[in-house]
Amino acid sequence: MAAPSPALLDSLAALLGPKGFTRDCDAMTPWLTDWRGRFHGRAAALIAPATREEVAQAVRLCASGGVPLVPQGGNTSMVGGATPDASGHALILSLRRMNRIRSLDPEANLAVCEAGVVLANLHEAAQAAGRRFPLSLAAKGSATVGGLVSTNAGGTQVLRFGNMRRLVQGIEAVLPDGSLFDGLTALRKDNRGYDLTQLMIGAEGTLGIVTAASLKLVPAIGSRVVAWVGLATPVAALALLRQLEDRMGGAVESFELVPQGALDLVLAHIPGTRPPLARRHEWHALVEAAAPVGAPSPEPALVEALGAGELVEDAVIAASEAQADAFWRLRESIAEAEKQDGPAVKHDISVAVPDMPGFLVEAAAAVERDFPGVRVNAFGHLGDGNIHFNVRAPAGTDAGWIEGAGAEVSHRVYDLVTAAGGSISAEHGIGQMKLGEFARLGGAARLAALRAIKGALDPAGIMNPGKLVPPPPLAENRRLS
Template sequence: MIGQDIIDRFTALLGPKGVTTNPDDIAPWVSDWRGRYHGAAAAILSPDSTRLISETVKLAAELGVPLVPQGGNTSMVGGATPPSDGSALILSLRRMNRIRSLSAQDNLAVCEAGVILSVLHDAAQAQGRRFPLSLGAKGSATIGGLISTNAGGTQVLRHGTMRALVDGLEAVLPDGSIFDGLDALKKDNRGYDIKQLLIGAEGTLGIVTAASLRLVPAIATRAVGWAGVDSPEQALHLLRLTEKTLGESVEGFEVIADDTLGFVLGHIPGTRSPIETRTPWHVLIEVDHADLADPGPGERLEGALAQAMEQGIVLDAAIAANEAQAEAFWRIRESLSESERAQGPALQYDISVPVAKMPAFMVEAAAAAEAAFPGTTASSFGHLGDGNVHFHVRAPKGTSDGPAWIAAQGQSINAFVHDAVVAAGGSISAEHGIGQMKRAELARLSSPARIAALRAIKTAFDPHGLFNPGKLIPLPEEG
């Protein structure tokens, strides 16, 4: 445990506003969003500048105190939860919440790590621009966390993950030095790309303090459609047809199993199915135009869906008549995780497979899991254009003790699903990271070369292991 003498040292550096020690104030930040991981911390440290973060890290290194960087605490894999033994302090980036600059001319925003995603969305929109990454936790997820997990979201099909959207980065390294790489250079061949090492590192190599983020023109007009199909294979045919007819204007393409849609309709007040026909699978499509002089996206999407219906790809479809309906369609997609959690105990998987294999995987893996673990039900939803599957295996109906079921069955089901992913040439983490949830599986399923490289990089940056201990990097005994 960390004693009062250590807390006093940090208080002297950061002042009373920079250190939180009240257990009631700390409590919400020591458990993960899903309530699966619970830690302990004697204090939350909250510097409000890069300089103070640097000084905090230097002091922590001097004292040998591990630090757990934390933004909005929306990790799905326990990546921002401190150790349960109270050996680490939380380093909160939430006071680092300034948008330092936003240029419509340069299509660039320089944001500190604690800026909430929805705040950046609003600021960019006011300048006729947008930051093209969105997800369900946009009202609480922070820029630093999104960078540290290489977040994806619903617009990867057109704009890529955070790796593609970060043009520059500022971070504090484990020795307290400041990596100043905010310059958004198109060409820079000065050796290893430190920026890309820090993106997706989950705070194990450095603490992201600010980033230069790529903006794109604001949407001038959009069309949002909902289509019912027989299978994910038909959904893939629809994706290829819309790409062929609509080109790069296709920004979102989500596929959802019907039972998963049913959970939303049953648990989220005010939601309704966009189409009258209950089909086995559903597709949510968004088409965006930045230029009002372009042909209307609504007419183009309507034409593509009509063509798909003529070809027997689509069974039923609807196009949002206005922005309120468009938002209602997207609210269904953004409520999927919440509704799944309300449904009862389940094991959730954020995985990816090659796009061509995704339709078969969604159907066959669900059937195989249900057969292997009688009483369970399995289904999925995902970003079809980038191969990202959110795959859920739910406890048998009537299971009252979710943690006990997970403790008894979780390891076997995890291995079963992850083995299927690897057999399909996929990844056990598509956009949520490894955290502590998948660390052992990463060791089990990765090549020795990959694990050796991860450990070598971690040791080079953080030889004393003080940055986000217990996350991402497998322990030697794990692989």
């Protein structure tokens, strides 16, 4: 890979015009650091094509010069997936100008969106048509369709509707040689070989640039009900989830597990919060159920289902939208409260759903035994087998702990997850942040296959280099050179 030549930069500037090409430092700076401020890079220019044809031409120019491209949407990666390296050779390819919803068909339950469409804007457009795009996450005001596709994003509604992989019906993409793959037509059945749409989902821009996607819509929400539930164990929590699903069909949209310790952190650090239940419980669940417009409210069914059996220690149904929002605020403030309390290392991990209750308890015990003083704070999407397994530093430790002992804690957590057959990245991806752990734990067959696919589709290695695909081990490097 090479720095772009002046001639190449001139060609790109001519192709894309002043709105689509800049080397201005002030204009580029915000896009050279990830939003959490942990990764910093440099770039030779920022390009922002307005059409797929401009993307294709820009990619062809860069391919001919061996110049690396870092695709970027809302720049909300959790793993440094959209930040260039320090060489300054790369171009940032922003999709933000391709922000058109090409079509939105409520009859067919389908929206065709360009890569730069911001998630919140898609939500609004769907709502206006009596429909809903059933994926949401905290960064919805910035995150774009292209980034959501390329990271196989999840969020709080995965339990019912699945992650992006389930919601994407087709994509349009520019491949690393500049050719256009048109897979936008939403075919429910298509057996013409390897599924390139599925291959590009979650590829983090390392196999090409997603320029548009056909996305599945569902009926708009007519009514919702939110409950806060006190429970004795994670086993009881999962049993409750199964009971709710059996009795309420697909109405349960969210089921978030919260330990008492996490709730205590929120109550201690976040102003205006109060405990939802009168007594303390070892574990809690935040449950949301929804029904489409015209259908009866899910509230009576939820009340009845929560009352059945012996699983629930205590429960309260939000009496208003304001109280429902307050319950959600408790859940969504855990990360902020934890941060205010002191240093912690965070792990976005998954295991098979039935294994999660046992894993939670046993892995927490193992980590707290091996690293005296640390406190595990594990919470999140129990029904997806996806927990934020955070480990807080011993009381009084300063932030330097994260890079030192914290890194050893992370090794141990990822070892435990791998031994349980789980994933070291449930929803955030690998990016540059998890590249080392992925190389260590990804498994020889998987890593070799990923490298082979990357090498085949992007032989010059220009697409988002240094992300997702670990370089071969040193010995192999030597043999190749």
